[in-house]
Amino acid sequence: MKFKNSMEVIRNMKQSDNAFLGLGVKFPALVDAPGVAPWNPNQLDIWAAESEADANAVHAARFLLNLWMPTREWQCGRFDMNEAIQKWDRVHRRAFLDWAARETDVA
Numbered sequence: 001m002k003f004k005n006s007m008e009v010i011r012n013m014k015q016s017d018n019a020f021l022g023l024g025v026k027f028p029a030l031v032d033a034p035g036v037a038p039w040n041p042n043q044l045d046i047w048a049a050e051s052e053a054d055a056n057a058v059h060a061a062r063f064l065l066n067l068w069m070p071t072r073e074w075q076c077g078r079f080d081m082n083e084a085i086q087k088w089d090r091v092h093r094r095a096f097l098d099w100a101a102r103e104t105d106v107a
Contacts, residue, residue: 024064026095029057041068048076056092059084063096 017039024036024044033051035044041064048061058076065072066079085093 020064020068023067023099024060026098027056027060027063027092029054029092030060030064033057033061036064041065045074045076049074055087056089059087060092060095 020039020041021037024030024033024039030036030044033044034047035041044061045065048058048065051057051061059079061076062074062079063084065074065076084096088096
């Protein structure tokens with residue numbers, strides 16, 4: 001029974017990873033970002049912390065990381081929806097608004 005529960009946890013993790021990958025690639029600035037595919041939040045955090053010149057990328061990464069683990073203090077900073085919407089270009093803003101209009105948690 002314990003093995004079955006472990007397999008369920010692994011299956012759920014893989015589904016979650018795929019959901020974050022699917023959401024991440026909707027933000028053009030993250031398509032080639034380290035940590036998006038395959039999903040690796042720590043790698044994405046480090047990359048975003050060092051990529052502060054591109055507001056589209058930084059805010060998109062903060063958004064994904066906040067969804068992944070909202071209570072963690074990420075190196076790239078906290079996601080601020082108002083700031084992100086002001087800074088994002090139209091395509092990135094649309095990706096966020098499309099996600100927000102859905103009824104699911106991630107993707």
